[in-house]
Amino acid sequence: xxxxxxxxxxxxxxxxxxxxxxxxxxxxxxxxxxxxxxxxxxxxxxxxxxxxxxxxxxxxxxxxxxxxxxxxxxxxxxxxxxxxxxxxxxxxxxxxxxxxxxxxxxxxxxxxxxxxxxxxxxxxxxxxxxxxxxxxxxxxxxxxxxxxxxxxxxxxxxxxxxxxxxxxxxxxxxxxxxxxxxxxxxxxxxxxxxxxxxxxxxxxxxxxxxxxxxxxxxxxxxxxxxxxxxxxxxxxxxxxxxxxxxxxxxxxxxxxxxxxxxxxxxxxxxxxxxxxxxxxxxxxxxxxxxxxxxxxxxxxxxxxxxxxxxxxxxxxxxxxxxxxxxxxxxxxxxxxxxxxxxxxxxxxxxxxxxxxxxxxxxxxxxxxxxxxxxxxxxxxxxxxxxxxxxxxxxxxxxxxxxxxxxxxxxxxxxxxxxxxxxxxxxxxxxxxxxxxxxxxxxxxxxxxxxxxxxxxxxxxxxxxxxxxxxxxxxxxxxxxxxxxxxxxxxxxxxxxxxxxxxxxxxxxxxxxxxxxxxxxxxxxxxxxxxxxxxxxxxxxxxxxxxxxxxxxxxxxxxxxxxxxxxxxxxxxxxxxxxxxxxxxxxxxxxxxxxxxxxxxxxxxxxxxxxxxxxxxxxxxxxxxxxxxxxxxxxxxxxxxxxxxxxxxxxxxxxxxxxxxxxxxxxxxxxxxxxxxxxxxxxxxxxxxxxxxxxxxxxxxxxxxxxxxxxxxxxxxxxxxxxxxxxxxxxxxxxxxxxxxxxxxxxxxxxxxxxxxxxxxxxxxxxxxxxxxxxxxxxxxxxxxxxxxxxxxxxxxxxxxxxxxxxxxxxxxxxxxxxxxxxxxxxxxxxxxxxxxxxxxxxxxxxxxxxxxxxxxxxxxxxxxxxxxxxxxxxxxxxxxxxxxxxx
Amino acid sequence: xxxxxxxxxxxxxxxxxxxxxxxxxxxxxxxxxxxxxxxxxxxxxxxxxxxxxxxxxxxxxxxxxxxxxxxxxxxxxxxxxxxxxxxxxxxxxxxxxxxxxxxxxxxxxx
Numbered sequence: 001x002x003x004x005x006x007x008x009x010x011x012x013x014x015x016x017x018x019x020x021x022x023x024x025x026x027x028x029x030x031x032x033x034x035x036x037x038x039x040x041x042x043x044x045x046x047x048x049x050x051x052x053x054x055x056x057x058x059x060x061x062x063x064x065x066x067x068x069x070x071x072x073x074x075x076x077x078x079x080x081x082x083x084x085x086x087x088x089x090x091x092x093x094x095x096x097x098x099x100x101x102x103x104x105x106x107x108x109x110x111x112x113x114x115x116x117x118x119x120x121x122x123x124x125x126x127x128x129x130x131x132x133x134x135x136x137x138x139x140x141x142x143x144x145x146x147x148x149x150x151x152x153x154x155x156x157x158x159x160x161x162x163x164x165x166x167x168x169x170x171x172x173x174x175x176x177x178x179x180x181x182x183x184x185x186x187x188x189x190x191x192x193x194x195x196x197x198x199x200x201x202x203x204x205x206x207x208x209x210x211x212x213x214x215x216x217x218x219x220x221x222x223x224x225x226x227x228x229x230x231x232x233x234x235x236x237x238x239x240x241x242x243x244x245x246x247x248x249x250x251x252x253x254x255x256x257x258x259x260x261x262x263x264x265x266x267x268x269x270x271x272x273x274x275x276x277x278x279x280x281x282x283x284x285x286x287x288x289x290x291x292x293x294x295x296x297x298x299x300x301x302x303x304x305x306x307x308x309x310x311x312x313x314x315x316x317x318x319x320x321x322x323x324x325x326x327x328x329x330x331x332x333x334x335x336x337x338x339x340x341x342x343x344x345x346x347x348x349x350x351x352x353x354x355x356x357x358x359x360x361x362x363x364x365x366x367x368x369x370x371x372x373x374x375x376x377x378x379x380x381x382x383x384x385x386x387x388x389x390x391x392x393x394x395x396x397x398x399x400x401x402x403x404x405x406x407x408x409x410x411x412x413x414x415x416x417x418x419x420x421x422x423x424x425x426x427x428x429x430x431x432x433x434x435x436x437x438x439x440x441x442x443x444x445x446x447x448x449x450x451x452x453x454x455x456x457x458x459x460x461x462x463x464x465x466x467x468x469x470x471x472x473x474x475x476x477x478x479x480x481x482x483x484x485x486x487x488x489x490x491x492x493x494x495x496x497x498x499x500x501x502x503x504x505x506x507x508x509x510x511x512x513x514x515x516x517x518x519x520x521x522x523x524x525x526x527x528x529x530x531x532x533x534x535x536x537x538x539x540x541x542x543x544x545x546x547x548x549x550x551x552x553x554x555x556x557x558x559x560x561x562x563x564x565x566x567x568x569x570x571x572x573x574x575x576x577x578x579x580x581x582x583x584x585x586x587x588x589x590x591x592x593x594x595x596x597x598x599x600x601x602x603x604x605x606x607x608x609x610x611x612x613x614x615x616x617x618x619x620x621x622x623x624x625x626x627x628x629x630x631x632x633x634x635x636x637x638x639x640x641x642x643x644x645x646x647x648x649x650x651x652x653x654x655x656x657x658x659x660x661x662x663x664x665x666x667x668x669x670x671x672x673x674x675x676x677x678x679x680x681x682x683x684x685x686x687x688x689x690x691x692x693x694x695x696x697x698x699x700x701x702x703x704x705x706x707x708x709x710x711x712x713x714x715x716x717x718x719x720x721x722x723x724x725x726x727x728x729x730x731x732x733x734x735x736x737x738x739x740x741x742x743x744x745x746x747x748x749x750x751x752x753x754x755x756x757x758x759x760x761x762x763x764x765x766x767x768x769x770x771x772x773x774x775x776x777x778x779x780x781x782x783x784x785x786x787x788x789x790x791x792x793x794x795x796x797x798x799x800x801x802x803x804x805x806x807x808x809x810x811x812x813x814x815x816x817x818x819x820x821x822x823x824x825x826x827x828x829x830x831x832x833x834x835x836x837x838x839x840x841x842x843x844x845x846x847x848x849x850x851x852x853x854x855x856x857x858x859x860x861x862x863x864x865x866x867x868x869x870x871x872x873x874x875x876x877x878x879x880x881x882x883x884x885x886x887x
Numbered sequence: 888x889x890x891x892x893x894x895x896x897x898x899x900x901x902x903x904x905x906x907x908x909x910x911x912x913x914x915x916x917x918x919x920x921x922x923x924x925x926x927x928x929x930x931x932x933x934x935x936x937x938x939x940x941x942x943x944x945x946x947x948x949x950x951x952x953x954x955x956x957x958x959x960x961x962x963x964x965x966x967x968x969x970x971x972x973x974x975x976x977x978x979x980x981x982x983x984x985x986x987x988x989x990x991x992x993x994x995x996x997x
Contacts, residue, residue: 019952020938023915023964027934030916030961053934 028053074390078397085398093402095778096363100406102771103359104448105413110352110764111444112418114345125196126294130333131304133163133291135326138596138687142329144286146279146322147272150188152315153291153328159307163293164191169275170710171242171268172534172740176228181534181742182267184242186275186289192253194294200225202236202251210271212280218247219269225252242268243709244537276540278702283322284595286581292333305330321594344761347838351505351768354498356448358772362779363406365491367399407446421764489819492783495776496823496864497830499769500856504831506769507852508842509762515844516755522675523575524615525747527719530574531728534710536738544704548630548697551711555607557731558713563721564728566612569696570712571605571703575614575675576750580605581688586646587656587665598660601642601690602677605699606714611672613716621653621670629697637670642690657692662700679754681843713741758841773860776823777867784816785871792878800880812875816868824857900932900940901949902983905968905976908950914963915941941966949975 028049035045086093124130134142135149145153145165154163169184185191189205197204200222209217218240222231229235239246253269272280272289279285295304308328316323378391535550542550551569558567572580582603585592592598604610608624611617619640628635636657643652652668659666675691676683683689699707717724725744732741752759788795795808835847845852907913907921919932944950949972955965968976 019964020942022962024938026914026957026961026963027916030914030957030959030963033959 024053074393075397078394079401081394082398082401086401092366096366096402097406097409099359099362099366099775099778100403101409101413102775103356104407104410106417106768106771107352107356107448108410108414108444109417109421110348112414113421114349124333127333129161129295129297130194131293131295131301131330132333132336133165133293134329134331136329137326138600140286142290142331144289145291146283146285146287147281147289148283149315149323149326150289150291153308153311154190156311156314157307159296159299159304160293161296162190162194163291164188164194165272165289165291166191167272167275167287167289169270170532170534170742171270172244172537172710172738173240173242173268174244174537174738175241179738179740181532181740182224182242183265184268184270185266186272187269188272191269191292194292196294197253199251200254201233202249204251204253205271210273212273214271214273216245216247216274217250217271218242219251219253220249221253221265221267222255223265224267240268241537242270243540245274247274277706283319301330301332324594324596343837344757344841347505347841348761348764350834351502351765354502355768355771355775358495358498358775358779361491361495362775362782363399363402365488365779366782367395407448488783488786492776492779492819493823493826495772495779496820496860497827499772499776500824500827500860501831501834502765502769502772503856503859504827504835504852505838506762506765507856508835508838508845508847508849509758509765511845511849511852512841512843513755513758513762516680516758519676519680521575521680521751522616522673523747525751527717528613528747529715529717529724529744530570530577530712530747530750531715531725531741531744532710532712533732533741534739535708536736538738539708540705542708544701545630547704547708551696551707553735554713554732557735558715558728561721561724561727561731563717563719563724564715565718566609566716568607568610568613568714569605570610570714571696571699571707572603572694573677573691574712574714574750575677575747576679576754579677582692583660584657584692585660587658591658591663595660599646599690600688601638601692602688604691604693605696606693607696610693610714613714614675615716616672616675619671619673621668623670623672624693624695628695632698634664634666634698635669635695636666637672637693638668639672639674639691639693641674642692643671645690659694661703664700666694680751714747758843761841773863777863780816780819780864781867781871783819784812784868785874787815788812788871788875791875795875795878796880796882799878805876808876808878809872812872813865813868816864816872820861820864824860827860828853828857899983900936901944902976902979903930903932904937904940904944904966905949905972905979908966908968908972909976912955912965912967914955914957914965916963918966944972947975948972 028046031049031052032042032045035048036042040048133145133153134140135145137143147165150163150165154160157163164187166185166187169186171182171184173180173182187205187210189207189210192199192204199219202219204219205217208214220228220235220240225231225235229238235249235252238249240249241247247270255265277287279287305328308330312323312327316326381391533554535547535554539547539550555567555569558564580603581600583595583598583600585598606624608626608628611623621637623637624635638652646652646657647655652671655668656665657668658664672693674689677689677691678686696707696711715724715728721727725741729741732739795803795811798811799808831853832848839847903922904918907918913921915934915937919934919937922930922932941950941952945952945966949969950966951969952964952966955963957963
């Protein structure tokens with residue numbers, strides 16, 4: 001049939017229907033007249049005429065369905081009917097929609113997160129060609145690259161199109177409004193060409209401009225451009241005062257090219273050669289410099305690794321003192337960016353998928369239970385001439401309607417979920433900026449809700465239409481096919497099993513977190529605030545003694561702020577924060593000829609009150625005093641790991657070590673307990689754990705010159721000053737308007753952040769497990785209610801024949817218990833297999849932790865019993881007279 | 888729905904309707920009578936099949952319907968063959984002849 005006549009048909013819908021009615025009526029009248037003239041009674045004549053038509057409504061539908069409007073009209077009819085049916089059963093409808101909204105909503109919300117982090121392509125050209133570079137050395141798999149090594153790598157390799165390095169840095173920006181701290185990156189010239197970034201205006205750095213001694217130039221981010229120059233192109237060529245030095249602005253970089261897109265976006269990019277660090281030209285220096293490189297077309301990771309092995313082996317032969325044992329560590333860019341988040345997100349995505357499946361099973365089983373109640377309705381409709389296809393379509397319409405409403409509400413839930421997830425997200429979650437509900441996610445939800453509609457609509461639809469009409473009508477709704485009951489039971493068992501898996505996962509994460517919280521970090525994080533202070537730029541030219549004087553003034557000033565109990569500068573490592581290491585040798589050794597024969601230790605450069613700030617107890621000897629200053633003999637305090645590793649059972653007090661930096665012989669005057677520098681869980685597994693404390697004021701002069709740009713400060717307060725940081729800021733301004741303090745974090749925040757990925761996954765798993773538990777108990781409640789409803793008659797007979805209430809209780813509860821037990825057994829087996837996938841996220845608890853498994857089984861068992869309680873009570877109260885008379 | 892055994896063979900209904908209309912306009916009831924009479928009561932057209940078929944043929948443009956008055960002064964819908972309908976009739980007659988010949992051939996020689 002041509003589309004044209006169909007279309008024309010749509011205009012004539014009403015006329016058509018009238019025509020058809022009248023035509024059929026005239027046909028019947030003619031047959032009646034003929035029948036009468038053939039000798040039939042008028043009554044028989046009419047009956048015969050009508051019988052020949054069979055079902056005149058069906059006929060009309062068949063005739064009309066050749067029209068598209070007819071088809072649409074039927075759909076609209078189905079739709080209206082579905083709405084009516086669903087409104088007539090508000091309990092069922094609400095539960096079904098609620099179930100779906102939660103399932104779809106959580107799924108979409110979480111998919112948004114995964115989509116943002118894992119699936120969205122990186123904003124760089126051909127990101128698959130990018131790798132990150134680091135030096136692999138004895139204590140670090142992905143350590144810092146020294147500048148001279150980078151230059152040689154760049155020159156000698158055959159596999160990279162381009163290679164660049166960068167290092168995070170902080171500058172004090174002055175001359176444009178208030179002095180402020182800006183986040184900076186020191187980069188080599190190729191940095192942006194490796195990433196494939198073009199400046200918004202101006203240019204990037206040209207080759208050679210990153211050399212030491214080149215003219216000072218700077219690139220800024222679009223954000224800073226807007227903030228300081230109102231995005232005016234006139235900004236090009238202007239000068240920016242960073243740490244008191246003037247840099248010429250040559251270009252603006254779009255925000256998306258900020259490499260790690262962290263909470264603190266980069267504001268300025270400066271050629272690395274501008275860095276006045278004396279270590280920059282030292283081949284063995286570890287200055288926190290990391291690289292990024294782009295493969296030549298067609299080069300594989302293996303080829304690149306092999307080539308870099310050749311390059312680094314040559315360098316090791318040429319500079320054995322520095323490069324012995326140093327290799328290149330290559331990590332695919334996306335993996336490096338995502339770090340350990342990928343398995344976590346995939347585990348959670350799996351969990352969320354389970355919840356959606358449970359939701360769908362639940363609605364399917366609800367639909368099944370209900371379609372049983374409607375058996376008679378369907379039988380009657382078939383008897384009245386409804387085709388099988390029409391019935392299936394009717395049921396599908398109902399379930400699709402449910403799925404669409406559920407999906408729509410789910411979208412709202414998803415909006416909340418995404419927002420909540422973003423709030424809970426670990427602050428350092430990579431690419432958090434990419435997470436929002438976007439069109440991909442919308443399509444995903446749409447697909448899921450339609451799929452769910454068809455999935456749970458189909459089973460009941462197929463079953464319902466498979467009716468033996470006469471049987472059903474005869475049975476008057478009593479007793480029904482066992483297969484439907486079986487399907488429902490299978491759904492419930494599967495739901496239970498999935499709930500077990502989720503509960504076990506959540507349980508294991510909860511146990512892990514409680515284990516981790518129990519770990520003592522080696523200090524008391526309560527009421528400790530860390531932040532950075534940067535001295536005025538003019539100080540960079542000052543003498544080390546002037547710097548020391550400034551810091552003494554800073555310490556005194558902060559110490560006088562109300563609520564502050566103790567203050568210490570911290571130039572080296574910060575527990576669970578940035579680390580810092582020193583090479584040294586013991587006093588019974590001569591100076592080793594190569595660094596490989598020296599020892600590494602984590603170093604904390606602090607002031608006398610540091611132990612008070614951190615509440616680290618003293619194990620032996622003494623800690624520094626103000627008398628241990630630049631004029632007195634060098635002293636150090638070591639931790640117990642250091643003592644055990646280097647002095648065994650002998651007394652370390654009074655022994656000497658010599659640091660490579662400055663080559664000063666230093667006396668060990670005290671021992672303190674170990675601090676978990678590398679994190680609560682991973683510290684024990686680290687190679688480098690020895691720790692040494694040296695007085696800040698005894699920093700060798702070259703190091704003190706570097707410290708003039710700024711240092712970290714740690715403050716213990718008594719908790720009485722709510723606006724502590726503001727008070728500190730005020731005190732700081734009183735010292736100098738050009739002096740900035742920034743980056744405040746409490747030690748508790750730092751510890752909490754180190755657990756945030758796990759806490760995030762535990763919260764989510766717990767939410768999903770709770771959802772699964774609720775949904776599956778609704779499921780088992782539905783099945784048992786249905787069973788009781790089916791067996792009311794039987795129970796009545798049993799009671800009439802003398803069965804006690806207790807027997808009835810057993811009868812019903814054993815049904816529920818059987819389902820629950822089967823679900824738990826399957827779930828436990830599945831969990832044993834699946835939790836192995838999350839072994840890496842666990843700490844101090846095995847992935848088959850018996851306590852968790854037994855606990856989960858018990859919880860689920862109890863919940864099942866509770867869910868069975870109401871229908872069981874109904875069964876026990878069956879009045880035999882009523883039950884029998886009902887038939 | 889149970890169909891009488893002598894119901895018109897599926898697929899031949901269109902041919903029979905077109906052929907009946909070739910003689911002149913007819914209403915639905917007339918078509919059933921016409922076919923039943925000419926086939927000597929062997930072929931019976933089910934009302935349930937006839938009207939959907941007529942509707943379909945009308946939409947395909949083979950026939951046209953208009954209201955008229957029957958022999959007994961009753962309002963009835965008359966169907967006319969269109970030019971396209973005549974072509975279709977010729978086609979269907981040809982293919983029917985081919986089919987019966989082929990069947991006869993098989994019966995004779997198989």
